[in-house]
Amino acid sequence: MSRPLRALIDLAALRHNYQCACDLFPQSRAIAVLKANAYGHDALRCAKALEGQAPAFAVASIEEALALRAGGIQQPIVLLEGFFEADELPEIARQGFWTALHSQWQVDALLNADLPAPVHAWLKFDSGMHRLGFSAKEFMSNWRALAASGKAMDMHLITHFATADLVDHRYRDIQLEHIAALRAQLESEGFQVPCCLANSPATLTLQGAGTWHRPGVMLYGADPLEQANPYSQTLRPVMTLESELIAVREVAAGEPVGYGGRFVAPRATRIGVVACGYGDGYDRHAREGTPLLVGGKRAPLAGRVSMDMMTVDISHLEDAHVGSRVTLWGRAPDGAELSVSEVANWCDTINYTLLTGVTPRVPRIFST
Ligand SMILES: Cc1ncc(COP(=O)(O)O)c(C=O)c1O
Structure with missing residues (x-):
């Protein structure tokens, strides 16, 4: 594995x-x-x-x-x-x-x-x-x-x-x-x-x-344009960055999660740990709430991105478990989509930097 x-x-x-x-x-x-x-x-x-x-x-x-x-x-x-x-x-x-x-x-x-x-x-x-x-x-x-x-x-x-x-x-x-x-x-x-x-x-x-x-x-x-436009519907995402939950934790209300304790659980919270971090090119500036797709469903980033991992609030996703597919951007297997542009907005950057920033340690898997 x-x-x-x-x-x-x-x-x-x-x-x-x-x-x-x-x-x-x-x-x-x-x-x-x-x-x-x-x-x-x-x-x-x-x-x-x-x-x-x-x-x-x-x-x-x-x-x-x-x-x-x-x-x-x-x-x-x-x-x-x-x-x-x-x-x-x-x-x-x-x-x-x-x-x-x-x-x-x-x-x-x-x-x-x-x-x-x-x-x-x-x-x-x-x-x-x-x-x-x-x-x-x-x-x-x-x-x-x-x-x-x-x-x-x-x-x-x-x-x-x-x-x-x-x-x-x-x-x-x-x-x-x-x-x-x-x-x-x-x-x-x-x-x-x-x-x-x-x-x-x-x-x-x-x-x-x-x-x-x-x-x-x-x-x-x-999408290269600042404003909403019809072309973004025509273009198809080429890269899907995906990973899995490698751990699921129950965190009590008031407990911090991750470096600096930026996220503090507002209630008893289920936290998923995703194998992806800034060492893979995911932007460390991602704000609290940056969306991810867990099993095709949106879930918010909870806490700072670390080098190899990030944490996501999956309290509302009862089915989420260790091994659940996580889409960082691109298309989930069920067809749900999360655009790299939306993620870039949450990181105060542009889609260009996220795409070019994916590091060599991330294997590229090609379909023709
Ligand atoms: C000189 C030049 N031409 C074309 C391009 C392609 O631009 P875009 O990715 O916005 O299509 C770039 C990108 O930086 C560039 O520097």
């Missing part, structure tokens, strides 16, 4: 969600974002599952891209942060990776490199996020220089939205205006400027725009 905690990964749901991302933007092609180990879901298994559907993948670094190549993935792979050292360039050219260029030293390194083949260059425009990328003026001079150099091929404009997940779209629309103005200028000089704009929230809220879009979190069935 091994520890009962596991992350069930539903690859059919991943393919379904990828298809949703395609259907929302039929005139654009969807790059499946697989960085951070596919948001905790296992990048290679997810890439293999999407091999027949996705024309390209995206990751953060050459290390993540090489791991996919080593696993047999043949598709183009976009390096969203480009290269971190100029000496990665020959490998990028050999592997046919598509690299973002966000800083002047990267553009200069490419212009000065002696490479076996031109490199697919995705020049990053800072349209308003102010994280990575070039101003409009810098962008245009780099675009012209790269186009003339013979070192770059298949050039694209890539940019990122700062507020696409919010209800208020005014800032996103300002970014769109900056993008349109930049493209118009370059197109007036005779350049084609294909672009890649939308992450998941922009895929859901922006009707059109871009040769490519690059959804990440929505592929894993997690």
Whole structure:
């Protein structure tokens, strides 16, 4: 018998969600974002599952891209942060990776490199996020220089939205205006400027725009939007984090439970102990009352999350017993659902951090 905690990964749901991302933007092609180990879901298994559907993948670094190549993935792979050292360039050219260029030293390194083949260059425009990328003026001079150099091929404009997940779209629309103005200028000089704009929230809220879009979190069935929206019903959760009760305790009224005694039993209370803790990636900031599903029924977290365990009030669940299935998020066997977004709200965080935070000691079990 091994520890009962596991992350069930539903690859059919991943393919379904990828298809949703395609259907929302039929005139654009969807790059499946697989960085951070596919948001905790296992990048290679997810890439293999999407091999027949996705024309390209995206990751953060050459290390993540090489791991996919080593696993047999043949598709183009976009390096969203480009290269971190100029000496990665020959490998990028050999592997046919598509690299973002966000800083002047990267553009200069490419212009000065002696490479076996031109490199697919995705020049990053800072349209308003102010994280990575070039101003409009810098962008245009780099675009012209790269186009003339013979070192770059298949050039694209890539940019990122700062507020696409919010209800208020005014800032996103300002970014769109900056993008349109930049493209118009370059197109007036005779350049084609294909672009890649939308992450998941922009895929859901922006009707059109871009040769490519690059959804990440929505592929894993997690809702990226701040406001209630119809898409969250369409997406299917890919990860179910589940475990079991490993002990059941009767705690007298007034007795504390767990570290710091944060929870004090308000009455005689039945407490279930769940094999899952922050050492598995469950957020220690989970507030009192954070929901879990015990045998498919909601039950509130009672006390602090510890490294390997947490405690849940099961006083109202007469059937709950040692060995009862506990769903931390995802889908319980009886079909009851607890979204990772809801759990994230209780932890004052976002679904992205919970998914990417599931630690390697949690076995991933795949269904196709
Ligand atoms: C540059 C870039 N593009 C796309 C994505 C995917 O975003 P999302 O997971 O919101 O779809 C990310 C994620 O952080 C990113 O940094």
